[in-house]
Amino acid sequence: MTHATTTQDEPAAQGGGKKQSGIGQRRSNALSQSNTAYATRRAEIIEAAAAVFIERGFSRTTLSDVAEAVGTDRATLYYYVKSKEELLDEVVTRVVVANTEAAEQIRDSEGSAPERLRRLMTDLMLSFEKHYPFIYVYLQENLAHVKENRKGWAAEMRAVNRRYEKAIASIIAQGIEEGTVRDLDDPMIMAYGLIGMLSWTNRWFSPKLGIPASSIAYTYVEMLLSGMVASDEKSTAERT
Template sequence: MTAGAAGGPEEAAPSGIGRRRAAAQGENRAAYRERRQEIISVAADLFKANGFRGTSIGQIAEALDTDRATLYYYIGSKEELFDEVVTDAVRANVEVARSIRSGDGTAPEKLRRLLMALMESYAVHYPFLYVYIQENLSHVGGTRAEWSREMRQLNKAYEEALVAIIQAGVDEGTIRPVADAWVIAYGVLGMFGWTNRWFNPNTSPVDATTIGSAYVNILLRGMVTDAS
C-alpha cells in the first residue's frame, strides 16, 4: 500500500522488529548507523527519480538487495526516514536565517550569507530538500499532520527572516524598494528553489557555492543602491 493524498505511512513495521530497532538505536552501534545511512542514501536517490509518493518500501529494499523485513530493522517507514532527515535540515536552515538576521552587517551582506547558506544546504542534504519542494510535502495529513504543521511553521519562520532582512535594507536605503519586501523574498526563494529541476551535486560540473554566488551577484546588482 503506497502513501496517498492523506499522507499516511506506507506500512507499519512489525512490533518485534520495532523493538529491536529501538534497542539498536539506543545502543548507538556504529555498524547500525552506517547501514542506516546507506539506506537513507539509496532511498534519497529513489525519491528523486520516482518522487516520494512513487517510491515504495519494496523498491528501496530491492535497490539494496534485501527484503522488507530486514529493512524494517533500520527504518519504521519511508515517511519516518524522510521526515527525520528533512526536519533536521529545515530546522538548521531556520536557525541560520535567524542568526544572520540578528547578526552584524548590512542587509545586502546578510542576504548574501543567507542565500549562500541555502544553496549549500541543498547540496549537503541532497536530494531531500528538493523532494520536499517538488512534492509540496509540507501539506500532508493523516498521521503526518503534526510533522506537516511543524514544517509549515518552520517555512514561515524562514520566510519571515528573509523578508525582515530585505525590509531592513529598504529602510536603511541599501536595497531598492522595487516591490514589497515579501514579493522580493518570494521571488528570491523561487529562483533558488528552481535549482531542484537541474542541480545534482554529485554530477554537476558547477558546485553549489559557485551557483549561489552567481545568483546572489545577479540579485544584488539589481537590488542594491549606491548607498550600500
Template sequence: MSRRRRSAQNDSSPSYQAKRRELLQTAADVFQEKGYDAATLNDIAERFGTDRASIYYYFASKKELFQALFQDVVIGVLDDNVSAGTEIAEIDADAPEKLRRLVELLMLSYENNYPYIYLYIQEDMAKLEFQSTPWAKDMLLKTKRFEAIVAGVLEQGVAEGTFREDVPTALMAKALFGMINWTHRWLKPGSHRVDARQTIDAFCALFFQGALAKPA
C-alpha cells in the same frame, strides 16, 4: 508488530544504526527520482540490494520510512539554518551583505545535506498527507521562520535605501526563494556542471541587479 520488529526498534548497535542510515540514503535517492507517490518499497529494496521483507526490519511502512528521513535529518538542518540565519540578521552589516550570507547559508545547506532538503522542497510538505502531524507542522514553522528572517533583511534594505522601494518585499522574497528552491530540479553535487558556490554568485548577481536601489 512482530517480535523481530519490536527487537529492531530497540537495537542501538553501531551496525544496525549504520545500516539504517544507508537505507535512509537509498530511500531518499529513490523518492527524489520517482516522487513519494510513485516510489514503492520494492523500488527501495531493489536499490538497497535486499528484499521488501527486510525493509520491515527497519521501518513498518513507506510512510514511516519517509517520515524518518525528515525527523532524522531535515528538522535538524532547518533548526541550524534558523539559528545561523538569526545570527546573520543581527550582524552589523548592510542588507545586501546579510542577504548574500543568507543565500550562501541556504545553498550550502542544500548541497551538504543532499538530497534530503531537496526532497523536502520537491514533495511540497504543505500538500502531503503528513501535514497534520506534529513533526510536519514543526518543519513548516521552521521554514516560515527562515522566510521571515529573509523578509526582515529585505525590509531593512528598503529602509536604509540599499534595496528599491517600488517592489513589495514580499514579492522580492518570493522571487529569491523561487530561484533558490528551483535548483532541486537541476543542481546535483558532484555533477561537475555547476556547484553551489557558482550558483550563489550567479543568483546574488542576478537578484541584486534587479533589487538594488538605483542611484538618484
C-alpha cells in the same frame, strides 16, 4: 507532491491492537542504543533512499524499491526504518530547522542587508548540495496534503518555513530602511522571490552536473542583488 493512496509502512501488530510490533520494538531498542554497525547501515539505507526518491519520485517510491537498492528485502528493512516518510522526515526536519536557525543568526548579525542576503543565499544553496536530494524532495512535497499521521509534522514544518521567510523579509526591510535595498514592494513579496529563485534549482540541479553550489549561489546573488541594491551601495561594492 501528493502521496499514493497505498502505503508500505511496517506491518501492524497481530490482532489489530496498538501495541508495537516485534520488529518495531527491535528497531526502537536499536535506535536507543549506541550501536555503530546499526547506525552505519541505517545511514547507508537513508543515502540509498535518496537516490531512489530522485529517480522514481517520492510518491512512487516504495520501501521495496529502497530494499532492492540496498540489496536486502523489505522485511529486513523494517528493522531499520518504519516507512519511507520516516526516512524523509528524519533528515529534513534536522536540516530545515538548522537552515532556519542559521538564517535567523544572519538576520541578527552585523553587516549591510546586501551582505547578509549574500551569506544567506550562499548558505542555503550549499545546504541543498550537502543534503541532496532530501531538501529537494521536501520542496516538492505538498504539506497541505499529507497522510493523517504526518499532519503534525507538516504543521511543524510550515511554522519553520514561515520563520525562514520572515528572517529574509526582515533583512530586506532593514535594507530598505538603511537605503541599501530598493523599495520595490512588500519585503515579504521580495523574500518569496529570493526563496523561489533558489528553490527552483530542485528542477535541474544535481551534484553530478559538476557545477559547484557555491558558483550557482554567486550567480544568483549577483543576478538578484544587482536589481535590488540601491545605487550608492553598488558604487561602494564596485570600489571595494
